[in-house]
Structures are given as C-alpha cells and as structure tokens.
Amino acid sequence: MTVAQTQSESIELERRIELDVGPVAHGGHCVCRHEGRVVFVRHAIPGERVKVALTEAEEGARFWRGDAVEIIRPSEFRRIHQWKLADVQRAHNSGRMPVGGAEFGHIVVPHQRRLKAQVYRDTVARIAGLTVEPEVETAGDDEPTGQRWRTRNAFAVTPSGHIAMHAHRSSTLVPVRNMPLGVPELDALALWDWDFTGVERVDVATPGHGGQPLVLVTPTPQTRTDTSRLSRLRTRVRQAARTAQTELSTAFVFPGKKPTSPVTYERITGRTWVEEVVASQRGGERRFRVTGDGFWQVHREAAATLVDAVLEDAAAEPGQVVADLYAGAGLFTAYLADAVGRDGTVLSVEASPQASRDALRNLHEMPQAHVLNGPTDKVLGSWLATPETPIADGGVAGASLDTVVLDPPRAGAGRKAVERILALAPETIVYVSCDPASFARDLAWLTAGGYRLDRARVIDLYPDTHHLESVTVLRRG
Numbered sequence: 502m503t504v505a506q507t508q509s510e511s512i513e514l515e516r517r518i519e520l521d522v523g524p525v526a527h528g529g530h531c532v533c534r535h536e537g538r539v540v541f542v543r544h545a546i547p548g549e550r551v552k553v554a555l556t557e558a559e560e561g562a563r564f565w566r567g568d569a570v571e572i573i574r575p576s577e578f579r580r581i582h583q584w585k586l587a588d589v590q591r592a593h594n595s596g597r598m599p600v601g602g603a604e605f606g607h608i609v610v611p612h613q614r615r616l617k618a619q620v621y622r623d624t625v626a627r628i629a630g631l632t633v634e635p636e637v638e639t640a641g642d643d644e645p646t647g648q649r650w651r652t653r654n655a656f657a658v659t660p661s662g663h664i665a666m667h668a669h670r671s672s673t674l675v676p677v678r679n680m681p682l683g684v685p686e687l688d689a690l691a692l693w694d695w696d697f698t699g700v701e702r703v704d705v706a707t708p709g710h711g712g713q714p715l716v717l718v719t720p721t722p723q724t725r726t727d728t729s730r731l732s733r734l735r736t737r738v739r740q741a742a743r744t745a746q747t748e749l750s751t752a753f754v755f756p757g758k759k760p761t762s763p764v765t766y767e768r769i770t771g772r773t774w775v776e777e778v779v780a781s782q783r784g785g786e787r788r789f790r791v792t793g794d795g796f797w798q799v800h801r802e803a804a805a806t807l808v809d810a811v812l813e814d815a816a817a818e819p820g821q822v823v824a825d826l827y828a829g830a831g832l833f834t835a836y837l838a839d840a841v842g843r844d845g846t847v848l849s850v851e852a853s854p855q856a857s858r859d860a861l862r863n864l865h866e867m868p869q870a871h872v873l874n875g876p877t878d879k880v881l882g883s884w885l886a887t888p889e890t891p892i893a894d895g896g897v898a899g900a901s902l903d904t905v906v907l908d909p910p911r912a913g914a915g916r917k918a919v920e921r922i923l924a925l926a927p928e929t930i931v932y933v934s935c936d937p938a939s940f941a942r943d944l945a946w947l948t949a950g951g952y953r954l955d956r957a958r959v960i961d962l963y964p965d966t967h968h969l970e971s972v973t974v975l976r977r978g
C-alpha cells in the first residue's frame with residue numbers, strides 16, 4: 502500500500518500522445534485510436550482533441566489506457582471538475598494521482614446523461630443486436646451539480662488512522678477531508694477528524710431522508726486479534742460518536758472466515774441498522790430497516806424513483822402473482838404487495854440471509870408477501886421442479902407468474918436464472934440493471950427465448966460517475 506501524503510510524492514509522468522476522442526464506452530472511458538491501436542482514455546469527452554498521459558502502454562498489448570491531462574480542443578460540454586482530488590488535470594499538474602469515483606465530474610450533467618443513454622444504446626446493439634433509444638430520466642429533483650447524493654460511502658484508512666480513498670486502479674491511498682458526492686449529512690459527521698488507527702475500512706450509511714446515520718468500522722486483522730487494541734478502539738469510537746454534532750450509531754464489523762461468509766456486527770453506540778423512508782409518488786410512503794452495510798439504493802432519491810418506475814412498468818393488478826428477484830430488504834416487494842393486494846402474491850427472492858431477515862421485518866404486515874432466502878436460480882429451479890409446493894413452503898402452489906421483476910447485482914442474472922425465468926413464462930419482465938453489459942447479455946437470451954423489448958429507460962442514479970441504471974420492460978410474444 503502506498504500513501505500519497507503530499508504533492509511532493511510525484512507520480513511518474515508517462516509518455517504523452519495527442520488524440521482525437523471517440524465515443525464513450527461502458528466503463529466510462531472514451532475509445533480513441535493511435536497508430537491502429539485502441540486507447541481507452543478517461544476524463545475526456547467525445548469530440549475533443551486531448552493530450553493523453555499513458556497509464557498502461559505495453560508495446561505488444563492490444564490496447565492501451567491513458568488519462569486526458571491536457572485539453573487541446575475542449576468540448577462545449579466540459580466544465581471545471583468540482584472535486585479537486587478527483588480532477589485528473591489538477592492531479593497531474595501537481596504530480597499526484599486523482600481519486601476514483603467521479604470520472605464524469607468534468608462533464609455538464611445533462612451531457613453526462615446523453616452519454617449514458619448512448620452507452621446503453623450501443624451496448625444493447627453490440628451485445629443483444631437490438632436497436633433501442635432509451636428514455637432518459639433523473640432521480641427526483643436531483644442536484645444539477647451532480648453532487649450531494651450518495652447515502653452510502655466507503656473509505657479506506659491510512660496507517661496513521663485517517664480516512665482515505667483509493668486512486669483510480671491503484672492501491673495508493675489519498676487522505677480525504679470531504680466527499681462532494683456524499684449527502685450533506687456525511688459532512689456533519691466530520692469523519693476526517695476521527696482517529697481510525699487500527700482500522701481497515703469505514704462504511705457509512707446516512708439515510709436518504711433523515712434518521713440516525715450508522716458508521717461501520719472494520720478493525721484490521723491485527724486489531725481484531727488483540728483484545729486490548731480492540732478495546733482502545735472501541736473507546737475511541739464511542740468517544741467520537743458522543744462528541745459528534747449529530748446523534749449517530751456506530752458498530753464494529755467482523756468479516757467471516759471466507760470472503761463470502763456473512764459478517765457479524767458489534768454495536769458500539771445506537772443500533773446496527775438504519776431506517777430508510779421512501780416517498781413514492783405512485784405507492785406512498787413506507788419505511789424500511791436496513792442492517793449494517795446491507796444493500797440499499799445509493800442515491801438519496803433512487804429508492805422512490807425506482808419504485809415509481811417498477812410500479813408503472815409492472816402495472817400489477819389485484820390478485821396477480823409477481824416474483825421480485827434479487828429483492829434485498831424488500832423495497833419493490835412491499836410496493837408490489839400493495840398493488841396485488843391481499844388476494845395476490847409477491848414472491849420475494851434474496852440470497853443474503855441478513856437482507857432476507859430485514860425483508861421479513863419490513864414486510865411482516867403483508868401476508869401476501871413471501872420472503873424466500875436463497876440464490877435466484879436455485880429458488881426458480883425448485884418452483885419448476887415441484888410446481889405444486891404450497892406458497893407457505895417456498896413454492897408457487899401451481900400458480901403461473903404474471904410478472905417477474907429482477908434487479909440483480911452487477912454480474913447480472915446469468916444463463917441459469919434467465920433460462921428458468923423463460924421456463925416460468927411470465928407475461929411481463931421488468932429488468933432493473935446497474936450494468937449495461939451483463940444486462941445486454943441477459944437481454945439477448947430473453948429475446949431469443951420469445952420476449953420483445955417494450956420500453957427502455959436510463960435513469961441517472963449516479964451523477965458525476967459513469968455508472969447508469971436502466972429499467973427495461975419485456976413482454977412475452
């Protein structure tokens with residue numbers, strides 16, 4: 502691990518070449534060409550001419566990578582990056598590396614959205630062979646600056662106990678004293694002034710609409726095995742929490758034996774969960790409990806925005822049977838359960854035991870919502886193998902599905918899950934995705950299996966970054 506303490510620690514300035522900037526691709530870099538070779542360039546805008554510092558440029562390599570560090574002919578959509586530490590030009594000029602995580606911060610927000618729509622369109626065309634022009638939407642009345650939206654933030658920690666972020670594609674740590682994409686409630690915690698000596702990482706959940714934030718502290722392996730160090734850290738965290746400007750919860754996180762094992766939490770102050778309030782225009786207000794670093798939509802308006810999109814696209818009616826796959830703490834399930842009413846059924850499938858426990862709490866007043874803990878492909882496999890199993894026992898009681906809503910992680914649903922969705926043959930599929938490439942792969946299988954694309958929207962839930970969310974509706978036949 503390297504720690505960039507001062508600007509005097511210079512990064513090696515690599516070879517520079519001048520390039521015309523081509524289209525932006527999935528991942529946020531622009532595709533350029535140099536002497537017949539593709540160069541993936543970050544921090545540029547299509548149409549610009551830029552000087553690129555090559556960051557990966559092996560002679561025999563099929564493609565190179567680089568950062569646009571000097572703009573020769575700027576795009577009309579360029580602006581000054583609002584986050585100094587993430588601005589590649591300022592970083593290179595002062596001989597340090599930029600932090601990752603705001604790689605579209607140099608582009609005006611409306612153009613960021615056009616580029617994201619283009620990435621969705623191009624990826625779907627290239628991988629699924631479909632021509633589609635997505636509608637583009639925003640999350641609520643979000644900040645036109647593209648900042649102050651992240652309710653979930655993760656930080657590394659320097660050996661001297663300061664929170665830090667990683668430089669892009671690097672183990673170099675850059676200490677931070679602000680996080681411009683974070684909600685203002687994050688600043689109020691002033692975590693930059695805490696002493697996190699002996700800590701590996703810090704995760705912060707700041708609920709989108711009020712409520713007590715939760716600071717999760719993962720001690721280093723050395724601290725974890727040394728009871729007196731752990732106890733000193735506990736005292737320091739408790740002290741910092743008590744003197745903070747806002748009331749907050751703090752907890753230790755102890756990783757499991759294997760990277761896939763569940764973590765355990767030790768409460769230090771307050772509680773080990775946060776309450777999220779969702780105000781959906783279509784479905785009204787609901788509250789959700791989310792434990793520890795369990796999944797929750799990151800943009801403060803994302804949950805309500807996605808619920809509105811899913812409710813509109815699923816158009817679930819009383820008495821229908823709906824499956825909510827990759828359901829997390831039950832966000833969509835709760836609203837879909839309202840839509841199908843007590844005569845209907847929502848099957849809420851989620852692999853994480855902790856998220857399923859949260860879902861059980863969040864849905865306990867809705868007998869039509871059934872929480873099934875397990876990997877989607879296995880659960881769907883059991884529905885297909887024994888279709889008559891009663892719903893109370895995790896089955897579908899012979900019912901056919903009207904609608905499947907799926908919101909998988911970045912890797913997408915994958916072949917097995919898609920094949921099983923096809924075998925279950927719902928009328929409508931609403932696919933919520935945060936990764937256009939895995940989505941386009943799954944989409945190709947779904948359309949080959951008899952579904953047609955009915956509606957596509959790109960929702961900008963991650964301003965100033967290259968990430969995009971899409972909601973796509975498919976109908977059978």
Ligand SMILES: C[S@@+](CC[C@H](N)C(=O)[O-])C[C@H]1O[C@@H](n2cnc3c(N)ncnc32)[C@H](O)[C@@H]1O
Nearest residue numbers: 796827828829832851852853876877908909910
């Ligand atoms: C993008 S999140 C969506 C959660 C929920 N729809 C929401 O908006 O809050 C994806 C969820 O899928 C879960 N997950 C990951 N792999 C899974 C699998 N194979 N089967 C079921 N759930 C899975 C994760 O634990 C996570 O809760």
